[in-house]
Amino acid sequence: MAYRMVCLMKQVPDTRNITADVLREDGTVNRQALPAVVNPDDLFALEMALDVKDKYGGEITVMSMGPPAAIEVLRDAMSRGADHAILLTDKKFAGADTLATSHVLESAIRKNGPFNLIFCGRQAIDGDTAQVGPQVAEKLDIPQVTFAEAIEFLDQDDIVIRRAIEGGFERIRGRIPLLVTVTNAAANPRPPSIKRKMFWKKAQTRSSVQSEEEGEMLERGLLIPVWGLAEVGCAAEICGFQGSETWIKNVENVKLTAHEPKSFDTSETGIKELINELINEHII
Amino acid sequence: MENGVWVFIESDSGTIADVSLELLWKGRELADQLRCELGCFIIGHQVSDAASDLIAYGADMVCVADHAQLVHYLTLPYTRIAVELIKEYRPSIVLIGATSTGRDLAPRIASHMRTGLTADCTDLQIGEYKFGKRIWKELLWQIRPAFGGNVIATIVTPETKPQMATVREGVFRQPDADPAREGTVVDLKPTLTEQDLIFKIVERVKAEKKVNLKSARIIVAGGMGVGSKDNFELVRELAGVLGGEVGATRAAVDAGFVDHERQIGQTGVTVRPNLYVACGISGAIQHRAGMQESSRIIAINTDSDAPIFSVAHYGITGDLNEVIPRMIKAYKEKD
Ligand SMILES: Cc1cc2nc3c(=O)[nH]c(=O)nc-3n(C[C@H](O)[C@H](O)[C@H](O)COP(=O)(O)OP(=O)(O)OC[C@H]3O[C@@H](n4cnc5c(N)ncnc54)[C@H](O)[C@@H]3O)c2cc1C
Numbered sequence: 001m002a003y004r005m006v007c008l009m010k011q012v013p014d015t016r017n018i019t020a021d022v023l024r025e026d027g028t029v030n031r032q033a034l035p036a037v038v039n040p041d042d043l044f045a046l047e048m049a050l051d052v053k054d055k056y057g058g059e060i061t062v063m064s065m066g067p068p069a070a071i072e073v074l075r076d077a078m079s080r081g082a083d084h085a086i087l088l089t090d091k092k093f094a095g096a097d098t099l100a101t102s103h104v105l106e107s108a109i110r111k112n113g114p115f116n117l118i119f120c121g122r123q124a125i126d127g128d129t130a131q132v133g134p135q136v137a138e139k140l141d142i143p144q145v146t147f148a149e150a151i152e153f154l155d156q157d158d159i160v161i162r163r164a165i166e167g168g169f170e171r172i173r174g175r176i177p178l179l180v181t182v183t184n185a186a187a188n189p190r191p192p193s194i195k196r197k198m199f200w201k202k203a204q205t206r207s208s209v210q211s212e213e214e215g216e217m218l219e220r221g222l223l224i225p226v227w228g229l230a231e232v233g234c235a236a237e238i239c240g241f242q243g244s245e246t247w248i249k250n251v252e253n254v255k256l257t258a259h260e261p262k263s264f265d266t267s268e269t270g271i272k273e274l275i276n277e278l279i280n281e282h283i284i
Numbered sequence: 285m286e287n288g289v290w291v292f293i294e295s296d297s298g299t300i301a302d303v304s305l306e307l308l309w310k311g312r313e314l315a316d317q318l319r320c321e322l323g324c325f326i327i328g329h330q331v332s333d334a335a336s337d338l339i340a341y342g343a344d345m346v347c348v349a350d351h352a353q354l355v356h357y358l359t360l361p362y363t364r365i366a367v368e369l370i371k372e373y374r375p376s377i378v379l380i381g382a383t384s385t386g387r388d389l390a391p392r393i394a395s396h397m398r399t400g401l402t403a404d405c406t407d408l409q410i411g412e413y414k415f416g417k418r419i420w421k422e423l424l425w426q427i428r429p430a431f432g433g434n435v436i437a438t439i440v441t442p443e444t445k446p447q448m449a450t451v452r453e454g455v456f457r458q459p460d461a462d463p464a465r466e467g468t469v470v471d472l473k474p475t476l477t478e479q480d481l482i483f484k485i486v487e488r489v490k491a492e493k494k495v496n497l498k499s500a501r502i503i504v505a506g507g508m509g510v511g512s513k514d515n516f517e518l519v520r521e522l523a524g525v526l527g528g529e530v531g532a533t534r535a536a537v538d539a540g541f542v543d544h545e546r547q548i549g550q551t552g553v554t555v556r557p558n559l560y561v562a563c564g565i566s567g568a569i570q571h572r573a574g575m576q577e578s579s580r581i582i583a584i585n586t587d588s589d590a591p592i593f594s595v596a597h598y599g600i601t602g603d604l605n606e607v608i609p610r611m612i613k614a615y616k617e618k619d
Pocket of ligand 1: 015016018125126127128431506507508509510532533534535536547548549550551552553563564565566567568569570571574584585586587590602603604605
């Protein structure tokens with residue numbers, strides 16, 4: 001059986017290495033200054049989909065909701081072996097919380113047609129919520145397996161998945177259609193093929209190519225479809241900022257009081273003083 | 285029992301998860317402030333005995349869904365039972381632990397109820413919210429560090445119910461049991477459908493929790509400044525000598541220096557040891573959220589401007605590769 005798969009991927013600011021250059025005077029992070037990367041867990045999700053495709057056959061459609069720049073995620077996914085890519089972008093999608101995001105993704109998945117398996121990363125490093133996957137599954141009215149580490153068995157509709165739980169794992173058996181969220185303990189993402197990378201580097205959305213180039217781009221398969229509100233067919237009230245039920249009341253800068261710790265120098269004597277103080281105060 | 289505060293009680297083989305009890309403690313406080321009742325629901329097998337404990341810990345009402353096939357968490361039946369309860373009792377607040385179970389269940393419920401959900405809150409309060417001319421009294425303030433440096437965001441869910449939040453273990457304290465407390469127990473006697481059981485657990489391997497950071501008196505934690513997995517041995521050695529546990533930042537966990545269960549912070553464990561030694565840790569807000577209430581904090585960092593120094597009681601500006609061995613030596617040479 002060839003499987004129809006959708007992989008949901010997101011572009012995120014790389015919060016893994018916030019260096020001093022991206023900090024503002026007040027200690028807040030200048031988000032724009034962080035490099036944009038494919039959300040790390042999403043690459044593991046794509047790998048799991050590619051593995052199903054390699055073993056059993058099938059087609060993978062990658063979708064990413066985000067600003068036009070998120071096309072980079074789709075180029076990356078295509079270079080690694082995905083079959084189709086769709087960019088979900090619209091001003092109306094902006095400012096979405098996880099609930100509003102799940103509405104857009106649900107509509108886009110339905111619009112894309114029948115599916116057997118949906119993959120997403122366990123969580124995105126800019127929010128760490130791990131909410132979007134389960135919220136999409138609920139909206140599609142299909143089961144979910146979160147924190148998946150491997151698909152251990154797949155035959156027609158039957159599936160066995162190993163998923164992480166606190167301090168161990170579970171093997172869980174059921175039937176597809178199913179949404180799976182994948183952790184970084186799953187098989188390592190394969191690198192993009194150089195050839196595909198060179199090719200997909202040129203991929204564009206229709207709005208960003210000159211009209212005289214359009215025909216040729218289309219013929220070569222380099223035009224990445226863009227779905228906005230109209231194409232996705234989702235009501236504006238449930239998307240983006242408007243569709244979000246969590247509202248930000250306020251954001252406060254945490255003022256680190258100019259509190260001075262008692263300092264000790266790094267010499268043996270300095271450290272000895274510290275250790276003695278701790279011992280005298282019965283801390284150690 | 286409408287408009288109450290509700291807590292999902294997670295249990296494993298009859299033992300209630302710490303985080304669920306911590307949420308009962310906070311839930312009690314919120315319910316008292318809102319002058320409403322505190323309800324909770326527990327789903328599992330042979331969990332009926334837990335009901336009286338939950339009342340002793342502060343619940344006014346306990347709904348028990350006991351069924352042999354619910355012995356371990358399963359997304360579909362747990363969600364269905366939770367959603368039916370929420371529709372029947374219409375709580376205004378639902379709190380769930382941010383465990384692997386809670387993180388599977390909470391978004392599923394929120395999506396079904398089309399309501400907001402805030403993950404990994406580090407505080408919950410009741411307060412008002414004004415937006416233009418509109419004003420809401422007594423909303424749940426869902427407080428968490430926001431990505432963007434030293435900022436804390438307060439999030440509200442004004443227009444839909446229930447207001448939902450998840451919280452990690454250790455953020456709130458454990459309630460004291462009062463065996464004299466009274467409350468009601470509702471036995472739900474759930475019946476399960478074929479659709480509920482479309483997924484079954486065929487094997488479950490769960491090691492006893494190896495690390496218990498929460499109850500450690502001394503924690504030596506390492507960050508990216510430690511440099512490598514091998515070099516983390518230094519941190520382990522200091523922890524060993526002082527009789528403490530090893531902790532880490534998310535960055536150090538992501539880099540593979542140590543296991544995820546040792547992560548301290550907003551999306552890890554919250555700890556309050558007597559002594560916290562931060563080695564090569566910058567002190568990002570998400571990390572501080574999980575350790576700043578430690579009684580004593582020592583910061584070792586090459587950068588004297590690192591934010592960790594502002595929460596530290598003792599500071600050493602220097603290279604941990606020199607400092608840690610000297611600390612070990614000084615401690616061994618004491619007396
Ligand atoms: C949604 C979200 C949730 C998060 N949750 C958490 C969480 O739960 N816990 C958490 O910890 N983080 C969390 N983070 C990440 C957090 O923002 C920081 O990125 C992280 O805490 C930084 O870890 P670090 O201090 O180890 O690394 P860095 O910030 O890279 O700091 C390394 C420090 O080591 C010092 N150093 C370097 N070499 C040496 C040396 N030889 N000797 C001494 N010092 C040295 C440097 O001066 C620097 O200050 C979260 C982030 C997001 C966006």
